[in-house]
Amino acid sequence: MTCVGLAKTYPGGVQALRPIDVTFAEGQTTALVGPSGCGKSTLLRLVAGLEQPSAGEVRIAGLPPAGQARQGALAVAFQDPSLLPWLSVRGNVALARKLARQPADPVLVEDLIGLVGLDGFADTRPAALSGGMRQRAAIARALATRPRILLLDEPFGAVDELTRQQLARDLPPLWQPRGTTTLLVTHSVPEAVMLSDRVLVLSPRPARIMADIAVPLQRPRGAALPESAAFRAIAAQVTAALALSDAENTPLAAQ
Numbered sequence: 281m282t283c284v285g286l287a288k289t290y291p292g293g294v295q296a297l298r299p300i301d302v303t304f305a306e307g308q309t310t311a312l313v314g315p316s317g318c319g320k321s322t323l324l325r326l327v328a329g330l331e332q333p334s335a336g337e338v339r340i341a342g343l344p345p346a347g348q349a350r351q352g353a354l355a356v357a358f359q360d361p362s363l364l365p366w367l368s369v370r371g372n373v374a375l376a377r378k379l380a381r382q383p384a385d386p387v388l389v390e391d392l393i394g395l396v397g398l399d400g401f402a403d404t405r406p407a408a409l410s411g412g413m414r415q416r417a418a419i420a421r422a423l424a425t426r427p428r429i430l431l432l433d434e435p436f437g438a439v440d441e442l443t444r445q446q447l448a449r450d451l452p453p454l455w456q457p458r459g460t461t462t463l464l465v466t467h468s469v470p471e472a473v474m475l476s477d478r479v480l481v482l483s484p485r486p487a488r489i490m491a492d493i494a495v496p497l498q499r500p501r502g503a504a505l506p507e508s509a510a511f512r513a514i515a516a517q518v519t520a521a522l523a524l525s526d527a528e529n530t531p532l533a534a535q
């Protein structure tokens with residue numbers, strides 16, 4: 281997946297993204313971190329085909345993103361999960377396959393619901409779930425089509441800290457062995473390092489890539505990994521790059 285000269289200025293003149301050139305290797309997970317409002321979600325929405333670029337383009341296996349989403353090859357789980365209120369968790373997860381015209385796979389649907397920790401809530405409707413549970417349902421839904429590209433925008437934002445850490449350990453094995461290319465927006469440095477093969481640190485708005493940091497830590501990654509020297513060294517690198525990015529913050533960029 282490649283972004284070539286990808287830039288976005290919103291109607292009204294807010295420049296969110298400077299022209300960005302970046303290639304995401306197949307099967308890799310990349311975390312996007314940067315100051316609030318810098319343009320991380322904009323980049324994700326452009327890659328998802330939910331937003332049109334002002335310049336440049338996104339290519340996924342040589343094609344624009346829109347067609348990929350329709351075929352279920354590209355899936356998103358965003359911070360505010362848009363689950364259908366009249367369907368149960370199971371119904372929402374299963375619907376993703378139907379919309380992508382993939383055959384029903386009840387076993388996969390049950391497996392995913394269990395893996396995100398919603399066993400016992402498969403028949404529950406979104407209104408009766410907590411925010412964190414809805415986010416987990418959205419992750420299960422995103423994985424239901426076995427996408428090649430997975431876009432996660434602060435997917436654990438409403439999840440408590442312990443569950444967050446558990447999801448950061450348990451979820452990557454769901455997509456990594458399948459060669460899924462994953463982009464993850466997060467505000468948490470430990471989460472970025474735990475989940476990814478690469479961390480991109482973005483500048484204040486309009487975003488550009490300030491640092492491109494490799495995360496060559498072995499998988500699977502266990503609960504003790506954040507205590508290791510290797511993990512801490514990478515986290516320190518990301519934190520230092522974020523501090524540099526913050527230092528660039530002008531009153532204009534902070535608006």
Ligand SMILES: Nc1ncnc2c1ncn2[C@@H]1O[C@H](COP(=O)(O)OP(=O)(O)OP(=O)(O)O)[C@@H](O)[C@H]1O
Nearest residue numbers: 290294296315316317318319320321322323485535
């Ligand atoms: N639809 C829109 N119309 C106009 N401006 C927008 C729109 N969406 C986002 N913006 C602006 O573009 C800039 C980047 O927003 P974006 O949501 O991409 O940032 P972000 O890095 O994801 O922020 P956060 O970390 O706070 O979620 C912000 O100044 C925002 O106000």
